[in-house]
Amino acid sequence: MALYIGLMSGTSLDGVDGALADFSDAATRTLAAAYVPFPMELRAELMALQAAAPNELEREALAAQQIAIHYAQCVAELLRQSGVAAAAVSAVAAHGQTIRHRPELGFTRQTNNPALLAELCGIDVIADFRSRDVAAGGQGAPLVPAFHQALFGVNGLRRVVANIGGIANISVLHGDGRVDGFDTGPGNVLMDGWIARHQGREYDADGAWAAAGTALPALLAALLAEPYFALPAPKSTGRDLFHMDWLDAHLRAFQDAAPADVQATLTRLTAVTLARAVAQYGGGADAVYICGGGAYNGTLLRELAAALDGKVAVASTEALGVAPNRVEALAFAWLAYRFKQRLAGNLPAVTGAAGERVLGALYPR
Ligand SMILES: Nc1ncnc2c1ncn2[C@@H]1O[C@H](COP(=O)(O)OP(=O)(O)OP(=O)(O)O)[C@@H](O)[C@H]1O
Numbered sequence: 001m002a003l004y005i006g007l008m009s010g011t012s013l014d015g016v017d018g019a020l021a022d023f024s025d026a027a028t029r030t031l032a033a034a035y036v037p038f039p040m041e042l043r044a045e046l047m048a049l050q051a052a053a054p055n056e057l058e059r060e061a062l063a064a065q066q067i068a069i070h071y072a073q074c075v076a077e078l079l080r081q082s083g084v085a086a087a088a089v090s091a092v093a094a095h096g097q098t099i100r101h102r103p104e105l106g107f108t109r110q111t112n113n114p115a116l117l118a119e120l121c122g123i124d125v126i127a128d129f130r131s132r133d134v135a136a137g138g139q140g141a142p143l144v145p146a147f148h149q150a151l152f153g154v155n156g157l158r159r160v161v162a163n164i165g166g167i168a169n170i171s172v173l174h175g176d177g178r179v180d181g182f183d184t185g186p187g188n189v190l191m192d193g194w195i196a197r198h199q200g201r202e203y204d205a206d207g208a209w210a211a212a213g214t215a216l217p218a219l220l221a222a223l224l225a226e227p228y229f230a231l232p233a234p235k236s237t238g239r240d241l242f243h244m245d246w247l248d249a250h251l252r253a254f255q256d257a258a259p260a261d262v263q264a265t266l267t268r269l270t271a272v273t274l275a276r277a278v279a280q281y282g283g284g285a286d287a288v289y290i291c292g293g294g295a296y297n298g299t300l301l302r303e304l305a306a307a308l309d310g311k312v313a314v315a316s317t318e319a320l321g322v323a324p325n326r327v328e329a330l331a332f333a334w335l336a337y338r339f340k341q342r343l344a345g346n347l348p349a350v351t352g353a354a355g356e357r358v359l360g361a362l363y364p365r
């Protein structure tokens with residue numbers, strides 16, 4: 001048995017997704033999956049810590065403790081569900097919460113308290129997966145393409161995997177061992193912010209509100225003028241760029257826009273930027289397989305299919321046997337598995353790092 005737990009809390013800031021996997025015999029078997037939401041106060045604090053804030057050193061340290069406590073609850077739930085003992089698990093991969101991502105300045109910061117987590121769960125903890133890639137001149141993100149290749153790559157088949165979380169990223173698996181991958185831009189982050197402001201809801205369930213509006217071509221064109229979209233890969237982004245102030249700055253010229261029409265435009269923005277990335281790097285793919293929470297937004301999936309002009313099919317990773325909301329947590333479990341064997345976790349062609357590197361830092365149990 002090669003049992004590993006992956007814990008991922010992403011840019012949506014909603015909570016932690018966990019998965020317990022067995023990687024023995026070169027397979028990936030999911031033994032349990034769990035989600036532990038963060039309380040509202042922690043979400044608000046993590047949101048506040050995305051930008052310069054008073055007394056942020058102390059506040060960051062306290063938020064890190066809370067993250068470790070919720071991570072430990074997720075670990076306990078995975079062990080309970082599976083009946084696996086803590087002692088049988090080789091390591092827990094704990095991503096932490098990205099609060100700054102500035103690879104161009106040589107750093108990326110995932111708030112976390114892996115020492116506390118090791119103390120609470122009594123299992124080796126591997127944390128800080130991105131820093132080594134950044135130290136080697138890379139973006140430190142996205143990291144999931146290597147796992148997408150390991151899990152979904154098939155010789156002779158070109159496949160695209162799109163992870164639509166807060167931010168969206170694609171992996172192009174060329175079918176000959178080559179992999180391209182980068183962050184395409186906003187996934188759900190702007191749609192979530194907009195519906196929270198207007199309806200006090202966390203997200204637009206199934207894209208129903210967006211479907212009630214009509215995308216505004218002029219606003220869409222203004223949003224698409226963002227220079228990030230035209231940058232060549234390797235590239236990565238986050239809330240550092242795509243936040244509500246960014247949206248508000250563009251909306252100043254569209255004061256009369258109906259809120260539902262803005263939501264429809266934001267949904268189309270995610271779809272169009274993803275489709276352009278697929279057309280540029282993944283032409284000829286048999287399908288785009290969607291994972292991440294965006295896989296549950298029917299309007300977004302229809303918009304994506306339309307933006308792809310019917311040239312590439314849109315499916316969920318469910319079609320490949322993996323539930324879309326499990327893929328990221330599994331990916332980090334796999335990175336911990338790689339760490340334990342001192343094998344590289346990054347793909348230099350994706351992140352732009354000078355070479356392959358073992359990713360993570362160990363906090364022994
Ligand atoms: N039923 C649903 N309908 C529409 N959207 C949904 C639904 N369920 C989840 N989502 C969207 O998915 C988001 C969460 O996705 P996910 O957990 O993949 O993000 P994340 O891991 O935080 O982000 P990232 O991949 O950027 O790190 C929610 O914030 C919401 O926007």
Ligand SMILES: CC(=O)N[C@H]1[C@@H]2OC[C@@H](O2)[C@@H](O)[C@@H]1O[C@H](C)C(=O)O
Nearest residue numbers: 011098101141142143144167183236
């Ligand atoms: C710095 C950071 O945390 N980036 C996240 C974020 O969320 C999605 C996208 O932006 C991706 O680049 C990355 O996460 C995924 C899991 C990755 O590394 O592949």
